[in-house]
Amino acid sequence: MVKFMLKFLLLALVLFVGVFIGMEKAHQGMQGMKGYEDTALPPPVHISESEDGKIEAAFLGNEIDHAEEFAKKKKELEDIETYNFFSSMGKALSSFVKETAKFLIDFIMNLFKG
Template sequence: MIKFILKFLLLAMVLFVGVFIGMEKAHQGMQDMKGYEDTSLPPPVHVSEGEDGKIEAALLGSEINHTEELAQKKKELEDLETYNFISSMGKTFSSFVKEATKNIIDFLMGLFKE
């Protein structure tokens, strides 16, 4: 089973990289058909080194910057102080089911001990 999972993950990674290679080849083909380089048509995958030595990447025209995005999303979630009725109902229901299951198991164990 482990061999299958490893083979599957390897194949999935190869296919994933193949998709990006195909997108790059299609981009080159589009430029070749036009006969000139169009700046409005950015490359699908672009990786470069910035002035400060950091590696900058862009995927399908959007910049990839995880540290700033994660910090921004974390701040937004911390600032968000709303009451979610469905979530609180789910928590209440799950605690009820948990306690009921615990009591049933304790009751059955009490019957089997005697």
Template sequence: MAKFILKLLFLLMVLFVGVFIGMEKAHQGMQGMKGYEDTALPPPVHINESEDGKMEAALLGNEINHAEELAQKKKELEDLETFNFFSSVGKTLASSVKAAAKFLIDFFMNLFKG
């Protein structure tokens, strides 16, 4: 089963990369048909190195900046402080089951001991 999942994930990754290669070829074809480079039509995948040595990437016109996005999302989650009903119900149920199991084990241990 694990081999199948690995093969499936590999195949999906190859197909995913193939989609981007196809989009890049279509972009080049559009530029070739126009006869000039149109700045309003950005390439689907754009990767370059900035002056300070960092890699910058853009996917379908959206810049990818994981470090800033992760820090921003982490800050949003810390500020959110929402109440999760199902989490609290699950914690209450777990503590109730734990207490009941402990009571039953103690009860039977005392019953068979004496």
């Protein structure tokens, strides 16, 4: 089973990388058909290093900034106060089962005590 999972993950990784290579080749083909460099058509995956040593990445024209995105998503999660119906029902059910089991055990113990 472990060998199968390793083979499967390796195959998925190869196919995933193949998709990116295909996107880059399609981009080069589009530039070749136009005959000139078009700034309106950015490369699908672009990675560069700035002067201060920071690595900048862009995927399909969108800049990727992990620190900023992480802080923004963390703030959004803190701001959102959600009510999950299924979570509250699960808590109520577990509380009911716990109290019922406690009552039954106490009842049976009192029968045996006398």
